Amino acid sequence: MSPVWHAKLRRWWATPVARAFLALLLMIAIGLVFNADGAFFRWSVHRDMLRQVSVFGMLACGMTVVIITAGIDLSVSSLLALSAVCFAWLTMPRGWSAVLAIPLVLAIGAALGSVSGTLVARMRIQPFIVTLAMMVFGRGLAKVVSGGRKITNYVTDADGNSYLVDLPSIFGIIDSRILGGNLSIVTIIFLVCVLVTWIILSRLRLGRYIYAVGGNEEAARLSGVPVRRTLITAYALSGLFAAVAGICQAAQETHGDPETGMAYELDAIAMVVIGGTSLAGGKGSVVLTLIGVLTIGYLQKILSLNAAPEATRLMLTGAIIICAVLFQRGKR
Numbered sequence: 001m002s003p004v005w006h007a008k009l010r011r012w013w014a015t016p017v018a019r020a021f022l023a024l025l026l027m028i029a030i031g032l033v034f035n036a037d038g039a040f041f042r043w044s045v046h047r048d049m050l051r052q053v054s055v056f057g058m059l060a061c062g063m064t065v066v067i068i069t070a071g072i073d074l075s076v077s078s079l080l081a082l083s084a085v086c087f088a089w090l091t092m093p094r095g096w097s098a099v100l101a102i103p104l105v106l107a108i109g110a111a112l113g114s115v116s117g118t119l120v121a122r123m124r125i126q127p128f129i130v131t132l133a134m135m136v137f138g139r140g141l142a143k144v145v146s147g148g149r150k151i152t153n154y155v156t157d158a159d160g161n162s163y164l165v166d167l168p169s170i171f172g173i174i175d176s177r178i179l180g181g182n183l184s185i186v187t188i189i190f191l192v193c194v195l196v197t198w199i200i201l202s203r204l205r206l207g208r209y210i211y212a213v214g215g216n217e218e219a220a221r222l223s224g225v226p227v228r229r230t231l232i233t234a235y236a237l238s239g240l241f242a243a244v245a246g247i248c249q250a251a252q253e254t255h256g257d258p259e260t261g262m263a264y265e266l267d268a269i270a271m272v273v274i275g276g277t278s279l280a281g282g283k284g285s286v287v288l289t290l291i292g293v294l295t296i297g298y299l300q301k302i303l304s305l306n307a308a309p310e311a312t313r314l315m316l317t318g319a320i321i322i323c324a325v326l327f328q329r330g331k332r
Helices: 005-012 016-033 042-069 074-090 099-121 127-146 169-174 185-203 205-215 217-222 227-253 265-277 286-307 311-329
Strands: 153-155 162-165
Touching: 005 016, 005 286, 016 227, 016 286, 042 074, 042 127, 042 185, 042 227, 042 286, 074 099, 074 127, 099 127, 099 169, 099 227, 162 169, 162 265, 169 185, 169 227, 185 205, 185 227, 185 286, 205 217, 205 227, 265 286, 265 311, 286 311
Parallel strands: none
Antiparallel strands: 153 162
């Protein structure tokens, strides 16, 4: 290899994309070795993996935007639960059509995200504290809306009579597959979220503002960047993606559960960090997050195929997050 190509290869290897791909390839290699008697070689395994990580990936899209601003959003799992409950409540007991219910649920998610962004941007409260409070508030609100129980198509009217209603068709649509059953609709929704996030970060002025705020907030302010508006928008986007994930979660579970999505925020953060987006802010992309989603997805699938206990999965995920952060710091 010529010195020029060698230098180019070394520069490429030092990029976050190359390191993220290395982690993904390593995970696939592990799957090829520990293939559970050939199960890893079946397309259905990969299809199911994509479906299982899609909801987490939607949360990770919003988390990417927030982390690039040097923030964090711990409330996404609670907003997911609240959105799932609201969507189920509107479409089953209330009988609303999906055309009306979906925009309202999305608006609720974006509005609560905006509240977090406003507290961070205008009140100057640490994002960790604000979103921790919103996490508790959102979970409590989900329980208030649902009455502390799952909302199903088993409905009780004002007179105390209980009966079954038809499951809304939108639930079946979201939870269906296309292309001969080889691709889930929820996976397509996740990929649309990735595309929207990529457009925002790479093609819009808002994206440049998000990177500027995360890189150096004071310098961004002196350069004329609307810092407060940018932060509020970033958290609103995170709430919006959490609402999308909540709608998909409700459709897949065929009910709205106020307890659903517990600790999903940890998986979303892990996907963003393992992809290579810097927790310090100002660096990263949703493409890296997509690689992180696949890496975590394959890790969980391989452990599941090999019947690893839940405790092992949690410990390995935590260890991988630490290793990813140390690897990033070592390459600066």
